[in-house]
Amino acid sequence: MREVFVEPLTAEAFAPFGDILEAKGAADVMINQGRCGRFHNQAQLSFVDGAAGISLFQSETCALPFALELVERHPLGSQAFIPMSFDPFLVIVAEDHEGVPGCPRIFETQAGQGINLLRGVWHGVLTPLYAPGLFAVIDRIGEGNNLEEYWFEHPYQVTRRSR
Amino acid sequence: MREVFVEPLTAEAFAPFGDILEAKGAADVMINQGRCGRFHNQAQLSFVDGAAGISLFQSETCALPFALELVERHPLGSQAFIPMSFDPFLVIVAEDHEGVPGCPRIFETQAGQGINLLRGVWHGVLTPLYAPGLFAVIDRIGEGNNLEEYWFEHPYQVTRRSR
Numbered sequence: 001m002r003e004v005f006v007e008p009l010t011a012e013a014f015a016p017f018g019d020i021l022e023a024k025g026a027a028d029v030m031i032n033q034g035r036c037g038r039f040h041n042q043a044q045l046s047f048v049d050g051a052a053g054i055s056l057f058q059s060e061t062c063a064l065p066f067a068l069e070l071v072e073r074h075p076l077g078s079q080a081f082i083p084m085s086f087d088p089f090l091v092i093v094a095e096d097h098e099g100v101p102g103c104p105r106i107f108e109t110q111a112g113q114g115i116n117l118l119r120g121v122w123h124g125v126l127t128p129l130y131a132p133g134l135f136a137v138i139d140r141i142g143e144g145n146n147l148e149e150y151w152f153e154h155p156y157q158v159t160r161r162s163r
Numbered sequence: 164m165r166e167v168f169v170e171p172l173t174a175e176a177f178a179p180f181g182d183i184l185e186a187k188g189a190a191d192v193m194i195n196q197g198r199c200g201r202f203h204n205q206a207q208l209s210f211v212d213g214a215a216g217i218s219l220f221q222s223e224t225c226a227l228p229f230a231l232e233l234v235e236r237h238p239l240g241s242q243a244f245i246p247m248s249f250d251p252f253l254v255i256v257a258e259d260h261e262g263v264p265g266c267p268r269i270f271e272t273q274a275g276q277g278i279n280l281l282r283g284v285w286h287g288v289l290t291p292l293y294a295p296g297l298f299a300v301i302d303r304i305g306e307g308n309n310l311e312e313y314w315f316e317h318p319y320q321v322t323r324r325s326r
Contacts, residue, residue, distance in 0.1 A: 021217060021219060021299065022219065023219045023221040023297055027221065031220075031288070032222065032288040032289065033288075035222060035223045035288070036221065036222035036223065036288065036289055036296075037220070037221045037222075038218055038220055038300075039218055039219040039220075039221070040218050041216040041217070041218055042216075042217055042218060043216065043217040045215060045216065045217070051208070051215075052208060052214075052215035052301070053205075053206065053208065054184060054204070054205055054206040054208070054243055054245075054277075054279065054301060055201055055202055055203045055204055055205060056184060056186045056201075056205060056277075057199050057200070057201055057202075058186040058190065058199065058200045058202070059195065059199035059200075060198045060199070070196075080217055082217075082245050082247060082299040083247060084245060084246060084247065084249060084275060085247075085248060086247060086248040086249070086295060086297070112247060112295065112297055114217075114219075114247070114299060125194070125195040125196075125198070125199065126199055132249060132275065133199075134275055136184065136245040136277060136299065137201075138215070138217060138301060141204050
């Protein structure tokens with residue numbers, strides 16, 4: 001099975017796929033009498049013929065290595081994942097090559113980071129490494145088919161590079 | 164100083180103020196080959212002349228008891244708070260009495276719960292009880308004055324009822 005390796009999530013590497021949501025560096029504005037920093041408007045939200053909504057996802061956890069057989073995309077909206085525990089998780093994405101996903105990239109977040117997938121980006125299903133596997137998801141609420149799936153003819157083996 | 168007491172967050176008590184966001188009971192739909200439950204569209208989002216955005220708030224923590232001097236409201240949009248750690252936090256709200264906040268209510272969430280404040284609801288500033296005090300906030304991004312503050316002439320003492 002072809003192997004793909006977990007890599008750290010960096011803004012540069014992730015830029016073609018979406019946004020990293022994190023409280024990094026200086027806040028854009030201090031509020032609440034200086035007690036709270038606001039890191040403003042971090043996600044490129046986009047919803048065709050619908051509106052943003054907040055849903056919760058409760059997922060089983062995943063253990064490395066595992067086989068990656070499926071990616072999906074949402075042509076009508078961006079999709080943000082906010083972990084509701086202070087844990088890393090895996091973000092699986094792939095470039096689009098004329099309607100077909102390329103080789104997947106496997107990013108591992110740091111605790112305290114969320115992500116937003118740009119509209120139409122190929123991505124794997126939610127992949128928490130740690131319980132409780134609970135996420136808030138900000139995505140499109142609306143009618144119409146907003147899901148396209150792609151099953152790899154040959155699954156990938158997702159693993160860590162041996163050190 | 165007038166005392167107000169922390170009470171558990173329940174859907175019934177909180178209904179006039181907003182939504183509880185939680186993965187409770189049966190999921191609305193199972194996704195990801197049965198590995199993940201989606202609790203769908205839990206927040207009554209409302210944005211006047213603007214759009215939803217995702218910001219991160221990094222707050223200092225609070226210790227009980229404390230003095231509550233200030234509440235605020237956002238006339239142009241709802242505001243959701245998603246804790247990014249698996250910890251309870253306090254949600255301070257108040258009814259509106261002809262433009263003036265009434266006696267504050269102090270709700271304590273359970274780990275794994277977020278909340279959405281309806282548009283225009285009087286509320287206290289973000290009040291995490293535990294570090295890291297990191298939240299994702301889904302609120303209105305747009306121009307115009309969306310903040311109204313009210314300073315209580317006589318602050319309230321927020322405390323726990325002795326057992």
